[in-house]
Amino acid sequence: MNLPVLMMLLFGCDEEKTNNAPSYPDVDSYDxxxxxxxxxxxxxxxxxxxxxxxxxxxxxxxxxxxxxxxxxxxxxxxxxxxxxxxxxxxxxxxxxxxxxxxxxxxxxxxxxxxxxxxxxxxxxxxxxxxxxxxxxxxxxxxxxxxxxxxxxxxxxxxxxxxxxxxxxxxxxxxxxxxxxxxxGAPQQADEVINIWGFQNITVGEIEAGSTVQDQLEEVSFSAPADATRIEAHLTTTGHSFGNTYNCAEFCKMRNDLSVNGELFTTYPWRNDCEENPVSPQYGTWELNRNGWCPGAIAVGRKIDITDAVELGAENSLTLDLLLNSGSEYDNISPIDLLPYTLLSLKIYIYK
Structure with missing residues (x-):
């Protein structure tokens, strides 16, 4: 094969790939x-x-x-x-x-x-x-x-x-x-695993059968062998007050997510409610809260769990809702509306 023909084959393939590549409009993403x-x-x-x-x-x-x-x-x-x-x-x-x-x-x-x-x-x-x-x-x-x-x-x-x-x-x-x-070029997750869609979890009950762990049993999920990044998207907001420590709206709590035994801790407390541009409101809008502020969206946390996940296999996942110190919350002075956390959890898999 002479050189011109070889060059045509090599560069012709590259040109064909370029011509077949998707073309997208030049539009800025929102920041x-x-x-x-x-x-x-x-x-x-x-x-x-x-x-x-x-x-x-x-x-x-x-x-x-x-x-x-x-x-x-x-x-x-x-x-x-x-x-x-x-x-x-x-x-x-x-x-x-x-x-x-x-x-x-x-x-x-x-x-x-x-x-x-x-x-x-x-x-x-x-x-x-x-x-x-x-x-x-x-x-x-x-x-x-x-x-x-x-x-x-x-x-x-x-x-x-x-x-x-x-x-x-x-x-x-x-x-x-x-x-x-x-x-534009797709940025979506290649797979979404919905672990908990919109759960209401009572906190502060320590009797057997009523604890957070009783309400949020261990789950498993599989990860494909070709995954390159895996994120857990966890959203929690605490509600009710007047209970011990004024939970779960006005007490600081933490979320302990465990993947195959590796711990990932997030602290959802909002300390900036008085800065909310949706203001001035009525009521106690300026008071800080457990994971939320009145007049705002709670976007939750995206946690990179890639290194804890075993690719091409089943993985175990647990979640616990604790006081900020890491101790179990014991509601010793409950009111009629027991403290609770609203939560959702999704797994995003990227290849």
Missing amino acids: FDAAAPWYTCDGLIIPEEATVVTAFAQADQYFGDENLREISAEVDFPDSGDWKQVGLRFRLECPESGPCDHWDRSGSVQLIQNADSESPTRIELARQITPYKLGMCQYIDITPLAGLLKGTQTIASFIDTWVGPGHSDGDGWRTSIDFVFIP
Whole structure:
């Protein structure tokens, strides 16, 4: 074979690979790091190249003649496409009929798989706590979950409100949720393992059968042999007060995640609630809390667990909810509303 022919074969292959490579529009990603920790919608400019999918547009959420504490909708996401970033915009407004709910209420945005089955799978997309009697708007990064947001899916919004039109403590909320898909080289997780979707765990009970470990039994998950990075995305918020140490809203707690016996500890306490730009609110919005602030989204923690995972095999995982010192929480002066933690945990696998 002469040299010109050889050169043509070599460089022709490279040129063919280049020509077959996907071409993406030149569009900037949103800087979520700069928007942390409040992730407000202020200054958000959605590029014209983006695909925007609306799940809810000023949908009423309240409790009264109707129970609209949880609403759901069938949402048509793109069937195909490469996305370098996916954002979720969550907006609360006061109802047209009257003022917003006066209280700080926990809430969750969820993807519900197999919604018509007896045991649907709930994957939490966002955790938020409403402000006292005000609206809010936040925009967060959900890119790792992009692979799940294809075709027709069920999206649900839950707000733990107990007021509705005509109530002395407000009329509820109006909820808007949009998904923003930014085209580009895919950055999503190759696999998402939903460990716990949206769990309510009572803390402070030490009797056998009622402990945190009794409620959160050890689980196992498999990791493919070709995985290059594995993250655990853990979100916890503590609720109720007046119990021992004022738990679980106003006491400092820690999360001990163990993977194959290797410990990863996170401390969800928020010490910046008074800096919340959704202000001034009514109530005690300035007080720091266990994993959240009124009028803010709780994005949780992404923990790199790659080195603790055995690739191509089954792995064990446990989670414990403890006092900041690492000791077990014993609620010796309980009130009617026992302290509890709302939690979700997902595993992101990248290849």
